[in-house]
Every structure is written in structure tokens, then in C-alpha cells.
Amino acid sequence: MSDIPMETMIVGGGCFWCVEAVFNELKGVTKVVSGYMGGTVPGTPTYREVCSGLTGHAEVVEVTFDPTIISYEDLLVVFMTSHDPTTLNKQGGDVGTQYRSVIFYNDAEQKGIAELVVEEIAPYYDDPIVTEISPAEKFHEAVEEHQNYYNNNITERYCSLVISPKLEKLRQMHADKIKSVTKNNTNMEVIHNKDKQQFTMEVDGETAKIDYKMQDGKMHLVYSEVPFNIRGQGIGKILVEKTFEKLTAEGYQAVAVCGYIKSVAKGSEKWNDIIG
Secondary structure (H helix, E strand, O other): OOOOOOEEEEEEEOOHHHHHHHHHOEOOEEEEEEEEEOOOOOOOOOHHHHHOOOOOOEEEEEEEEOOOOOOHHHHHHHHHHOOOOOOOOEEOOEEOHHHOEEEEEOOHHHHHHHHHHHHHHHHHOOOOOOOEEEEOOOOEEOOHHHOOHHHHOOOOHHHHHHHHHHHHHHHHHOHHHEOOOOOOHHHOOEEEEOOOOEEEEEEOOEEEEEEEEEEOOEEEEEEEEOOHHHOOOOHHHHHHHHHHHHHHHOOOOEEEOOHHHHHHHHOOHHHOOOEO
16 A cells, blocks of 8 residues: 555536536546535535535545546646536536536645646637636535435436446546456355345455345345445446345345336346336
8 A cells, every 4th residue: 555645626617516426437536416516605605605606616526546547737638638627617507606617626736737737638629618617615515415426326316317327438548547446256256245235246356235125025225335446337237236146146136215116127138127
């Protein structure tokens, strides 16, 4: 493990659900937190207040990363090419100052790199870049329901129509920076712990899991979780499919309650017999 400390960056480029999902995919990123920054109203704002556009805050993400794996400059290049930095206070259907394109720098070095990246990226766009470059202010963390939003709500209309296509574009443009897909998936084993009512799978020293509850003789799959360090590797889909194989072999009928499990079920032939 590197002795070099983790670094942070704060950026905003539309709805923070989208920006968070992008950075969750990247190698070297160890944590992504959605929140707000840059407002003129004192105190901690609520989501509703920020969405009104009256507080002056931008929806942002605070990204913690390992600079020995991915640089601040590379992260900014990904950021500047994963949203439209030429539309003022607007990203797609999201309109308002809270959705502005902004880079909040932590120090003079980050400011210089941000200015350089914007200058280098500018020729690739037909319209002028309007991305704001400002010193970081107090970061206000959003409530839990807005954290890891895409992974927790993947079947929702906004996620499927807006975020999923953005991630597909990201994977094509920056394939070398995406967390690698784990190989030898056939060797991964799902363990069924009946006492805990849980299916687990070990991957690279991390434990992915699916929780269930028994009701009316059926197994209700209520929650799935993949640790941050192994997200973006297709582990969630593998876990769901192998869990279904396991419970089917053991003679259980399953009901998909968790939204993510439902989304995998819809796209997999292995789930043809699932209930719910």
C-alpha cells in the first residue's frame, strides 16, 4: 500500500447523482460523497432549498482518490468530457445555477491544473467553455438517500434514461481508467448463511452480499450491497445471478424486492422463473 496520502477534489456538473456515478467507475477513486458547495445563504441547506436555486449552492461531489493510481489532472479530463461544460447553468433537462459546471480547487496547485485542463479541452468543443473555477468553500454533505443514488435506484426512470447512457459513453471514452472487470467469474462462489438470512461472495478481499427475508415460504431478496472498492467490475450482476443459481438449486422460490436485483432479473434469462 502506498504511503502517499489520499487527495480530494470537488466538482459539479449537473445533478450530483450523475457525477457521482461517473467517479464511482474510476480506478484509484476510493470514495465519492454527494453534497453542496458555493452558496450565499448561511447554514446547511436542504435538497429542496438547493433545488429552488435560491441558495446559490451547486450540487457537487467530493471525490477521494489515490494520486499514485489516478492523477487530479486525469480526473478533471474525465469530468470535463462526461458532461457539457459549454451550457451555462444547465445539463440536459436540469436547469438552474445549482446545476452549473464548476471546479472547486483546494489549493493553488489544483487551481493551476484546472485552468490548464480547461484550456486544453476547449478546442474540442464548438462553443466556449463556461466552467467556473473557484476556491473550495464549506462542503455540505447531502442526506443518505442521495448517496450512491444510481446503484441504489438503477431501475428508476432518471437513472435508466440519463445516467446509464452517460456511463456507457464514459466506458468507451476512458476504458483505460475504468475499474477492471474481474476475470474468472466462474470461480466465484456464493455462500448461503441461513442464520443471517444472507448470500455472500468474496472478491479481492471484499464481501458482496444479498440479504433476504422468508415470507409465505418464499425468499424475499430485500437488499444487495457491493463494497466501494469492487464496484464497476460487474460484481453486482454476478452476485445476483449466482445467488439465484444457489437458491434455485436449494429449492427456494424468490421474490425480487430490491430495485437493483429487479433490474438484473429483467435482463437475465436465469431469472425467468423469479416471482415479483
